[in-house]
Amino acid sequence: MSKTHVTTTINGDAVEYLCEVDQSLLDVLRDTLELTGTKEGCATGDCGACSVSLDGRLVCSCLVLGVEAEGKQIETIEGVANGTELHPIQQKFLENAALQCGICTPGFIVATKALLEKNPDPTEEEARYYLAGNLCRCTGYDKIIRAVLDAAAEMRGAA
Amino acid sequence: MESVQYHAPQSLEDAVPLLKEARTTPSRILAGGTDLLIQMRAGVKTPEMLIDIKKIPELTQLEMGADQIRLGAAVPSAVMDENAELHQQLPGVVEGMELIGSTQVQGRATPGGNLCNASPAGDGAPAMIVSSGQCVIFGPNGTRTIPVEEVCTAPGRTSLADDELLQEFIFPAPKPGQSDAYLRFIPRNEMDIAVVGVAANITVDASGTCTAAKVALGAIAPTVVIATDIAALLVGTKLDDDTLAAAAEMASGLGSPISDKRGTTEFRHRIAGVLTRRVIKIAAARAGERLQ
Numbered sequence: 001m002s003k004t005h006v007t008t009t010i011n012g013d014a015v016e017y018l019c020e021v022d023q024s025l026l027d028v029l030r031d032t033l034e035l036t037g038t039k040e041g042c043a044t045g046d047c048g049a050c051s052v053s054l055d056g057r058l059v060c061s062c063l064v065l066g067v068e069a070e071g072k073q074i075e076t077i078e079g080v081a082n083g084t085e086l087h088p089i090q091q092k093f094l095e096n097a098a099l100q101c102g103i104c105t106p107g108f109i110v111a112t113k114a115l116l117e118k119n120p121d122p123t124e125e126e127a128r129y130y131l132a133g134n135l136c137r138c139t140g141y142d143k144i145i146r147a148v149l150d151a152a153a154e155m156r157g158a159a
Numbered sequence: 160m161e162s163v164q165y166h167a168p169q170s171l172e173d174a175v176p177l178l179k180e181a182r183t184t185p186s187r188i189l190a191g192g193t194d195l196l197i198q199m200r201a202g203v204k205t206p207e208m209l210i211d212i213k214k215i216p217e218l219t220q221l222e223m224g225a226d227q228i229r230l231g232a233a234v235p236s237a238v239m240d241e242n243a244e245l246h247q248q249l250p251g252v253v254e255g256m257e258l259i260g261s262t263q264v265q266g267r268a269t270p271g272g273n274l275c276n277a278s279p280a281g282d283g284a285p286a287m288i289v290s291s292g293q294c295v296i297f298g299p300n301g302t303r304t305i306p307v308e309e310v311c312t313a314p315g316r317t318s319l320a321d322d323e324l325l326q327e328f329i330f331p332a333p334k335p336g337q338s339d340a341y342l343r344f345i346p347r348n349e350m351d352i353a354v355v356g357v358a359a360n361i362t363v364d365a366s367g368t369c370t371a372a373k374v375a376l377g378a379i380a381p382t383v384v385i386a387t388d389i390a391a392l393l394v395g396t397k398l399d400d401d402t403l404a405a406a407a408e409m410a411s412g413l414g415s416p417i418s419d420k421r422g423t424t425e426f427r428h429r430i431a432g433v434l435t436r437r438v439i440k441i442a443a444a445r446a447g448e449r450l451q
Binding site: 044059114129130 | 209
């Protein structure tokens, strides 16, 4: 079976790749394109570690086929910082020590960015529900939620 | 999953030759993929061809008409949830879909996929049934329309032929004094599979008397149970506590629920009654608000 040629946009850059039909977008990002910031946790859509934005929608890249990315706009964790300047969400995750092992962090940051684009001033409850699909086995979530609300405040102030 | 073919037709017309091929090639329709891709990876489903329906315009449209609401089979839940008018017209249908999975899953999961996955615990179907949803089924010979309740025939099985796909849902716009609701029980607050789910569609008049009702229960039998006896009991009453208690008792006697890690058979029977009473109240309150 020959591979499928896919043309897509990742973090604003035109990207082409070849992939098998059964390869997930997550596999393509990590193994073919070496964008290893996006993590694999469960590979069944339960943990959110592989979160990316697909045409402006937050999705699990393990539940998207590489071939489905044809003509789409994809944003990954690699596109969040501006060069060497951290995004306020990243900065607040650091300041609040909202991570320990770090495997869930890229997914949390991508999901938080999607949350704050939709709702710049979420309540704690709204943030917790929105991020319910991102699992963290280290922090107990409190520090993450504090970082999210802090980032939201900072971004509202900066706007 | 070796040598799977992938096709993403741009129109229903382009899908016809693929659907014809699906008569002889084991195939699956790919909507949001939140069930199918996991089943394929687990080796539970082994299609040789995937037909991705998300590029077909009719399947991704949501049209709020004065008389009817047309919901494409491949509209993501997140799009349904963001539509204020849909919330107003069919709150129960939105509730069923928005309960499924995380934000990430909501961005992909579709009503057509939820129905055709045919899980006994699917959250989408009960409300679509009580709100009198019809399914437009497309195939090489044209379309046919069947009620939502005629799609699932057994766990994981549907009445669709190998060369057919679910194109869209059509719901009648609710009348004044009519509304719906869906409630489910899960052991945690978010992201789990229904232990029991109950939907109700209630019509009330200005005196608060119920003039029409439909109740459907999910996860208590291989397919959704439509509780016609409960509906008949409600009509003509003011949905007082005694009537609702009788309805709850009837609901607790329905179906043949399984025992599993989420709940025992006895618990499922009991919770079916509790949810039935509550969901009728919610639907009736919404119906009353739609009288003004």
